[in-house]
Amino acid sequence: MKIVLLLLSLILILMATIVWFNLPKLTPYYTQLTKPRVGLSLDLQPEEQKTATFVGSKKCQECHKENYHNWKNSMHSKMIQDIRKDPSVVVADFSKLPDDADFTLADAVYTVGSIFKQNYMIPAMINSKEDYRLGNYQWNTQNRKWQHVKPYNYWYKDAYPHDNRKFPTSNTCDGCHFTGYMSTEKRIEKSIACESCHGPGSAHTKDPDSPVFKASLVDPIRTNEVCLQCHMRNRDKRMETQKFSAKEMWMTAKDHPAGYEPGNALIDYKLPAPFALGKETEEFWANGAAKKNRTQGNEYIHDRMYQHGITCINCHDPHKLTNTAKKPQGNDACMKCHSFGSIIGPHQVTLAQHTQHKEDSEGSLCIACHMPKTAKHTDESPLTVRSHL
Numbered sequence: 001m002k003i004v005l006l007l008l009s010l011i012l013i014l015m016a017t018i019v020w021f022n023l024p025k026l027t028p029y030y031t032q033l034t035k036p037r038v039g040l041s042l043d044l045q046p047e048e049q050k051t052a053t054f055v056g057s058k059k060c061q062e063c064h065k066e067n068y069h070n071w072k073n074s075m076h077s078k079m080i081q082d083i084r085k086d087p088s089v090v091v092a093d094f095s096k097l098p099d100d101a102d103f104t105l106a107d108a109v110y111t112v113g114s115i116f117k118q119n120y121m122i123p124a125m126i127n128s129k130e131d132y133r134l135g136n137y138q139w140n141t142q143n144r145k146w147q148h149v150k151p152y153n154y155w156y157k158d159a160y161p162h163d164n165r166k167f168p169t170s171n172t173c174d175g176c177h178f179t180g181y182m183s184t185e186k187r188i189e190k191s192i193a194c195e196s197c198h199g200p201g202s203a204h205t206k207d208p209d210s211p212v213f214k215a216s217l218v219d220p221i222r223t224n225e226v227c228l229q230c231h232m233r234n235r236d237k238r239m240e241t242q243k244f245s246a247k248e249m250w251m252t253a254k255d256h257p258a259g260y261e262p263g264n265a266l267i268d269y270k271l272p273a274p275f276a277l278g279k280e281t282e283e284f285w286a287n288g289a290a291k292k293n294r295t296q297g298n299e300y301i302h303d304r305m306y307q308h309g310i311t312c313i314n315c316h317d318p319h320k321l322t323n324t325a326k327k328p329q330g331n332d333a334c335m336k337c338h339s340f341g342s343i344i345g346p347h348q349v350t351l352a353q354h355t356q357h358k359e360d361s362e363g364s365l366c367i368a369c370h371m372p373k374t375a376k377h378t379d380e381s382p383l384t385v386r387s388h389l
Contacts, residue, residue: 005283012215044222045199045263046211050340052200054180057193059205068194069317074321076192079178081111091118098146100164103135110190112177116141116377116384117292119149121169132169142381175256176230183246183261197226197318199262213262215318224300225266227312229257232285272298289387291373299389310337331367334366 008081042058061068081089091114094105109132110122118139120134127154137146137345173376174181179196180188188195195201203210215223229291236253257269275284275298290299302307315333331351346354357363375385 019169029186030036031102041223042219043264044218045213045261048203048210049199049212049261049263051222052203054184054195054200055202056189056190057179057195060194062209064194070317070319071194075115075318076112076196076321079112079192082190083108083111084170089114091141092146093144093312096144096146098137098148101135101137101146108135110358112173113179114141115196117147121173123167124168126166126168126170132174133165134169136172138378140378140380142378142384145380147378147380171253172255175254175258182229182256183259192230197262203367206262209272215262218263220306220311222265222313223313224297224306225264227316227318228297228301229262229266229270229296231312232270232301233295234270235273237268253365272301285374289389290385292375293377293385295375295385296331296388299387303389315326331364331366335372338366 029066057071062341073256078089079237081310083090089111090105090108091111097104103120103122103197105120107122109123110121112119112121112134120135120138122135124131124133126133134149136149138149139145140147170181170185174187175311176182178187178190179193180186183200184299197213197215199213200228201212213226217225226309234255234257237257239252260266260269264311273283273295275281275288277288278286280286281291282293283290285291288299288302296312335345340346340349348354351364355364362368371386371388373383373385374387375383377384
């Protein structure tokens with residue numbers, strides 16, 4: 001009997017050893033899995049930030065030169081650009097602007113975007129206040145053509161009125177494209193700057209020991225929400241409990257989580273745009289995959305990686321922005337966790353056996369199969385946005 005027990009013990013030890021050596025090695029990407037989950041509604045914004053004000057990214061540069069330099073060369077820093085200061089930021093061919101355009105280059109003050117498309121912000125008096133509107137044509141960089149756009153193409157389908165001249169960017173674009181606007185309704189700094197992700201920095205600049213929100217040091221839910229404040233199509237939070245006519249919604253609703261600052265519980269400020277599994281809509285395919293850009297969060301909150309604590313910044317560098325569909329870094333990001341020989345890695349011996357494609361070919365990239373391109377940046381562009389479902 002003792003011999004049998006001894007043999008069983010040895011077998012169990014052997015099995016435990018095999019499992020142990022096949023477990024993924026502990027890396028920064030796996031520490032997220034061990035963090036306590038704090039729930040959807042816990043506010044993790046540092047107390048010192050709740051009364052802080054926005055100071056602008058140049059104040060951050062004084063101490064954080066490398067991060068500032070990297071950010072300055074990223075797409076985030078170039079989302080809104082001032083045409084008056086640098087006319088070269090215009091990528092469109094205005095000599096081909098259609099005759100029915102409701103603006104000219106001379107009317108435009110800011111550009112919005114430049115990589116996949118570019119829109120133009122025009123000063124306008126709307127709702128009895130100085131505001132901006134978008135021109136009724138956008139430039140598509142991929143086919144180098146102008147495309148006619150209307151507000152309801154991008155916002156509530158039955159929005160009223162269908163007139164770009166009366167449609168304010170303050171209700172739609174500015175919350176995500178101007179730093180500070182979301183919580184102050186003031187365009188404090190153009191584009192997505194430091195304080196869009198770290199929160200207002202006045203207390204921190206006065207006392208470096210005063211904390212700002214650091215996404216990498218908190219619960220995965222709050223971490224992801226820094227990105228999902230904008231990279232998730234939403235519905236106005238009031239739609240959960242109130243009903244509005246289309247005109248009332250256009251007059252008052254926001255296409256951004258008004259009042260939100262990093263560290264707050266995002267669910268208190270916005271609702272994800274809904275999809276019904278099996279039903280195709282303007283925003284989603286029937287399986288829930290996105291059809292339009294800016295829906296990474298809508299998909300990802302249903303993904304197992306999100307549920308297991310993997311965050312956006314595990315794969316994307318928030319300062320350099322080099323891990324984009326535009327600039328893939330091979331399989332490195334995936335293989336940090338899903339390495340050969342691990343229990344969550346490929347079960348084959350080589351990459352070619354796993355993918356049925358030659359190594360270093362497009363077909364051998366993990367994202368080619370696991371994150372296919374399902375969505376578009378414009379109605380007339382090819383599929384350019386990878387699924388995060």
